[in-house]
Amino acid sequence: MGTPIYFEASAGGGIPIIQSLQNSLICNHINSIVGIINGTSNYILSAMGEHGADYADALAQAQKLGFAEEDPSLDVNGWDAAHKALILAMLAYGTTISPDKIYVRGIENITSRDFEFAKKLGYTIKLLVVIRYHEGQEDALELRVQPCFVHDWHILASVNGVFNAISVNGDIVGETLFYGRGAGKNPTASAVISDIITAMRESRYPEYHTGFNPYAKACGIMHINDTVTPYYVRFQVVDQPGVIAEIARILATFGIGISATSSLPSHIDEGGAPWNDLVFILHSCPWGQLQKALEEITRISCVAAEPASCA
Template sequence: MTGKMLQIGLVGLGTVGTGVYETLCRNHDLLEARAQIPFEVRRVAVRRLDRPREVEIAPELLTDDWHDLVEDPNIDIIIELIGGTTEAYRLIKAALEAGKPVVTGNKAVLAEFGGELFRLSGEKGVPLYFEASCGGGIPIVQSLQNSLICNNVQSIVGIINGTSNYILTSMREKGTSLRDALESAQKLGFAEADPTFDINGWDAAHKALILAAVAYGIPLKPDKISVYGIDRVESVDQHFAGRLGYTIKLLMVIKHHTETDQLELRVQPSFVPLNHILSKVDGVFNAIAVKGDIVGETIFYGRGAGKNPTSSAVIGDLVLAMRERRHPDFHTGFRPYAKNLEVLPISETVTPYYVRFRVQDSPGVIAAIASVLARYEIGISRTSSTFSTTDGKGLTWCNLVFMVHECKWGRLKAALKEIGRVPNIDRHPVVFRIETFND
């Protein structure tokens, strides 16, 4: 064992903070033996001191003011696990300014303030670690930074939001509605009380932005990513997907187009072929497929959230931070090392699509849709439909599905706008991309 006792300041003792504290106590000897650095948790900051805790902790360790930790000259490293953006930003900034390395699991604060925080981290030579911000227990950040360092990353495609994946899995397996699946996820503790970012795709988008920044060195710019959530997925789409040989997943897609040196950056529900490994990733599990020019295909699979898996990532970073304190210059963190890649405009991105129209069951509707698609040179690969149902006004409706060949999203969008003007067709079709995984 070498060096002086390392003192840790832990801010936040909620789901992840509790897991981190418990693991640091339970596996203390193992960690010291492996890291070869003695350590202890010196202080823990929380919001409410009177709140009952799941973990036994000496009252003198607790404070309700995180400044006590940042300003304590004996504390060497800060772990930020409070969530949110405003206060977390202030805390991380203050810690870096005080010369204390920070470990965080907070994707929201990095997506919003990462540019500034990483600049500060670079200027001060004080590292900021963030493995737990992407994919919970999956070691994707350190893998991109270290193990895969010799690769030009060609693509990163994955399922990185456990709540939405649980909901989509329930809808497919039990035929439940999105709302019922969400309620069940909340009862089982798989979804937060406010699941807005899980449903609207922004939780996955924050993680995608971080991974794109790690893999390509591009600045973190939330306005550059195209984001659609699972809110438009209905059981009928899951049903069609299954019938046509697919399942629906909320996918993050980051793809480098070498010919134009542009980056495709998007999050949306997508049709995944049943023979692709990502189609088998169900429930709260996450999986991230990374393709590099040297390594080829790799896949990282595991629990994308939860107390213990996330603690595993936080503590991995903590040990790295302890080791790198001696040589902060070796930190591979968030250094831009690529050219400043442009993001490909979403209207230029190309995939095949699933388009579901709700139409009044009347002669000529299919022909009308097909003729507009033909005029836009969009080929149809398959069609399918449901039986008609009659609404309260005596009108009969059915769902018509068109699977269309690869085309630019901008072109399909223009065609759909025109189709929306055809009588007897609902103006807002449901559109999902079909991922082919060919390149």
């Protein structure tokens, strides 16, 4: 107890995000933290989006270059990003958060087909951390990690390879962006040496050491079912009349609006049946309502399997 801990390299590699939350932004109430904080997943998604690689080939290339571990599970299943998100959230809001309170989905089920649709609709796909404070709600903190559609014009869409980018929005400073290499020996060394120097300085004046936000009040964690955001959903369906209308009807039953639809040419399976990938871009809706709608849609006989989705 009472011993300072320094951990700048624990989130964002060489990006000084820890010191910024502890010191530079201390007078701000943090409205949101959104960003890319796993370089391995970002490298894989960049390879899929820019070069048309499939997931397996992109992962193999990342491992060959040393960007992915031999067992890449924690990176690709989203939990490495989730652990970093927990650190950032606890620093920003001064409250202890249990890992089971964060919603986590990785990139393992993202396919080149999803990138075809994303490009056609003016998006790319990124694994994003979303931390958002909702004032006035009992469970006020939204905390999730999941693949997301990002508009081509958005600054995060241009963050490629092993680079990280973290957007922090404060009530006084407004939006700030931290960008840099999220991994590698040199960025990590930069962060570690910074910690050593800071520790040396603060050992002389220990009263100036900053830890978690001392002004924050305890806040609950919003259940993922109550979070609201637009969604991309891809269905594999039998190419026959009425499919779009039936899916749209079910979505409407659960109060979910459609902003766009798209499809690619049908392909014939081994039995000679025509199958099609059908995409819906949905208006903002609660995750829980979307899950109920998808459960009902998958019961339609012409829908092949569990749909793919991104926020």
